Amino acid sequence: MMRLFQNLGRYLIFIRRVFSRPEKHSLYFRQVFREIDKLGVSSLGIVAIISFFIGMVVIIHMTTSISNPLIPAYYNSFTTRDVLVLEFSSSVLCLILAGKVGSNISSEIGTMRITEQIDALETMGINSASYLVQPKIIGMMLIIPVLVIISIFIGLLGGWFIAVVGNMMTSADYLQGIRFDFHPYKVFYTLIKSVVFAFIITSVSAYHGYYTQGGALEVGRSSTLAVVWSMILILISNYLVTQIMIG
Amino acid sequence: MIRVDNISKTFDGKAVLTDISATFDEGRANLIIGRSGSGKTVLLKCLIGMFEPDSGDVWYDANRFTELDSDQQRTFRQQMGVVFQGGALFDSLTVEQNVRLPMDFFTSWNRNEKKDRVNFCLEKVTLPGVNRLFPAELSGGMKKRVAIARAIALNPRYLFCDEPNSGLDPQTAIVIDKLIREITVDFNITTVINTHDMNSVMEIGDHILFLSDGAKCWEGSNNEILTSGNKVLNDFVFASELMKRFK
Ligand SMILES: Nc1ncnc2c1ncn2[C@@H]1O[C@H](COP(=O)(O)OP(=O)(O)O)[C@@H](O)[C@H]1O
Ligand SMILES: [Mg+2]
Numbered sequence: 001m002m003r004l005f006q007n008l009g010r011y012l013i014f015i016r017r018v019f020s021r022p023e024k025h026s027l028y029f030r031q032v033f034r035e036i037d038k039l040g041v042s043s044l045g046i047v048a049i050i051s052f053f054i055g056m057v058v059i060i061h062m063t064t065s066i067s068n069p070l071i072p073a074y075y076n077s078f079t080t081r082d083v084l085v086l087e088f089s090s091s092v093l094c095l096i097l098a099g100k101v102g103s104n105i106s107s108e109i110g111t112m113r114i115t116e117q118i119d120a121l122e123t124m125g126i127n128s129a130s131y132l133v134q135p136k137i138i139g140m141m142l143i144i145p146v147l148v149i150i151s152i153f154i155g156l157l158g159g160w161f162i163a164v165v166g167n168m169m170t171s172a173d174y175l176q177g178i179r180f181d182f183h184p185y186k187v188f189y190t191l192i193k194s195v196v197f198a199f200i201i202t203s204v205s206a207y208h209g210y211y212t213q214g215g216a217l218e219v220g221r222s223s224t225l226a227v228v229w230s231m232i233l234i235l236i237s238n239y240l241v242t243q244i245m246i247g
Numbered sequence: 248m249i250r251v252d253n254i255s256k257t258f259d260g261k262a263v264l265t266d267i268s269a270t271f272d273e274g275r276a277n278l279i280i281g282r283s284g285s286g287k288t289v290l291l292k293c294l295i296g297m298f299e300p301d302s303g304d305v306w307y308d309a310n311r312f313t314e315l316d317s318d319q320q321r322t323f324r325q326q327m328g329v330v331f332q333g334g335a336l337f338d339s340l341t342v343e344q345n346v347r348l349p350m351d352f353f354t355s356w357n358r359n360e361k362k363d364r365v366n367f368c369l370e371k372v373t374l375p376g377v378n379r380l381f382p383a384e385l386s387g388g389m390k391k392r393v394a395i396a397r398a399i400a401l402n403p404r405y406l407f408c409d410e411p412n413s414g415l416d417p418q419t420a421i422v423i424d425k426l427i428r429e430i431t432v433d434f435n436i437t438t439v440i441n442t443h444d445m446n447s448v449m450e451i452g453d454h455i456l457f458l459s460d461g462a463k464c465w466e467g468s469n470n471e472i473l474t475s476g477n478k479v480l481n482d483f484v485f486a487s488e489l490m491k492r493f494k
Contacts, residue, residue: 125325
């Protein structure tokens with residue numbers, strides 16, 4: 001318990017250092033785009049594959065579970081859409097990205113720590129926390145909402161594909177369902193969540209990497225901690241944001 | 248000139264440095280020698296403010312470094328160049344970008360001025376034409392030389408090298424040693440070098456501080472070291488068969 005509070009305190013101090021005024025804006029700007037490319041765009045493939053398959057599976061579940069003749073067919077794609085928009089494409093996707101992106105960030109920064117690259121930055125007079133981490137956080141907060149939107153579309157495409165190919169419902173019913181009772185607020189809600197999750201994944205992983213001590217073994221340990229803690233905090237904040245915005 | 252007044256440092260109650268005082272003058276190679284674990288790195292990191300000594304002061308010419316807060320210390324470090332034990336080059340940047348980084352941050356030079364300066368520094372360490380290589384593509388000795396080039400990028404007034412020739416063959420080691428001393432004399436900077444290598448001591452040891460278990464045990468020059476009569480120092484100096492025969 002003591003350790004938890006120590007870590008929390010150190011984390012907050014770390015965040016304050018990360019967001020102190022950058023030495024040179026032009027450099028940071030370029031870094032942000034590099035991080036968007038390295039962390040975000042490179043995740044497009046995995047996002048597309050997972051979303052397509054989940055879309056397929058969800059529509060199968062919906063059509064087999066809701067087989068009451070009183071309920072119109074378009075309800076299947078309507079519920080699929082809400083599953084994707086409300087939870088899958090933000091929460092579940094970010095849990096997956098926490099594994100991929102979180103371990104990447106933590107091991108990169110952890111390696112820089114144990115090979116004294118972070119010390120080298122500090123001795124040059126550069127604020128290492130801000131230079132290394134701020135562009136990652138900002139880049140991820142910009143790109144993850146985009147990935148979420150892409151995930152929703154690809155998930156719906158996967159659902160449409162299997163619904164039509166598998167003769168579960170007509171294309172027209174499917175399209176009617178995904179437009180039925182549409183509230184932009186729900187998309188807004190899920191985007192807000194994804195921005196929060198992006199902040200959590202990046203800052204928590206960077207924190208664990210930054211305070212790595214020891215050697216290669218500890219870099220691995222930091223990565224594990226980074227992923228586990230990112231996931232726990234995503235789940236908790238998912239509940240909190242939902243309670244506030246929906247509940 | 249750097250002056251150290253009565254510095255002590257403990258880690259978790261274990262004394263690592265006890266009451267060290269010394270003066271390091273400009274224009275000559277100041278060596279800190281001692282066995283592994285004797286506290287050389289900790290002393291160096293106290294000098295540059297990466298560790299805060301428990302007591303004592305560090306003076307840089309007329310500036311009392313130890314009374315500055317951490318942001319002021321970081322700014323002051325723009326006048327320092329530090330070469331870390333493993334080189335600490337940034338893996339994701341090319342040689343040129345590594346050497347240019349301090350310029351990107353702290354100068355308003357244009358692209359060509361930076362390029363000229365990078366090439367000047369790389370020529371100074373006899374490594375022209377490697378600008379586009381990444382650190383992973385360099386040998387150990389080349390990495391050290393790039394690290395030196397990066398350390399002198401902004402004409403530092405103070406240069407620190409932590410075991411600059413560890414892990415190198417004896418010939419390359421001497422090239423590096425001579426290079427550091429040449430830079431020191433040419434630019435009249437204050438240089439502090441950690442080493443446990445007797446070759447370096449004999450080659451460039453203008454002023455030597457011998458640490459044993461974190462305490463200053465002997466101080467002198469390479470002309471005096473073989474005839475000091477200090478028991479602990481003799482054990483260190485004449486550890487190898489070669490040096491024993493030399494005696
Ligand atoms: N960050 C640290 N925390 C605790 N102990 C440390 C730390 N850094 C160094 N030490 C201890 O200080 C002593 C001196 O280490 P060091 O200065 O690295 O020796 P060396 O002379 O080989 O460079 C060692 O016993 C080491 O275990
Ligand atoms: Mg050392």
